[in-house]
Amino acid sequence: xxxxxIMRRLLKYIQNRTPFDTGNLMDSTRxxxxxxxxxxxxxxxxxxxxxxxxxxxxxxxxxFVNEKWTSARWRGRKNPNENYWNNAIERAIVMLSKILKGExxxxxxxxxNS
Numbered sequence: 001x002x003x004x005x006i007m008r009r010l011l012k013y014i015q016n017r018t019p020f021d022t023g024n025l026m027d028s029t030r031x032x033x034x035x036x037x038x039x040x041x042x043x044x045x046x047x048x049x050x051x052x053x054x055x056x057x058x059x060x061x062x063x064f065v066n067e068k069w070t071s072a073r074w075r076g077r078k079n080p081n082e083n084y085w086n087n088a089i090e091r092a093i094v095m096l097s098k099i100l101k102g103e104x105x106x107x108x109x110x111x112x113n114s
Contacts, residue, residue: 003037006096006099007031007033007039008031009099010031010092010096011029011030011031013088013091013092013095014041014089015029017084017088017091018084018088019065019080019081024057024059025043025059025062027056027057028043028044028045028057028058028059028062029041029042029043030042030043030044041089043059043062043085044057044058044059045060045062046058046059047060048060049061049062049063049064062085065079065081066082066083066084066085067079067082068082069082
C-alpha cells in the first residue's frame with residue numbers, strides 16, 4: 001500500500017468517526033503532506049470559534065464539539081461527542097501500526113492547526 005493510500009485511508013477512518021449533523025465537520029477534516037514522510041491531520045477551524053458566518057469546509061466550532069461542556073446552558077449534561085477527536089486518533093494510531101506492521105512515534109507539534 002502506498003503512503004498516499006494509507007493517508008487517504010486514515011482520513012476516511014477519522015471522517016467516519018466524526019459526529020455528523022450537517023456534514024461540515026467531516027468536510028473540514030483534512031490531511032496534507034508537509035514534508036517527505038511527514039503528514040498533518042487536522043480540522044480546518046478558521047480563526048474565531050464564535051464566528052457564525054463561516055464557509056463550508058471550515059469548522060470554527062470544533063472546540064465546542066470535542067471538549068467538555070461547562071456552560072450552565074447544558075445543566076450538567078455531558079457532551080455526547082466529548083473527546084471524539086482524541087479517541088478517534090488513538091484508534092487510528094492502532095490501525096496505522098497494524099497496516100505498517102510496526103510502531104508509530106509522535107512527531108513534533110508545529111502548533112499550526114492543532
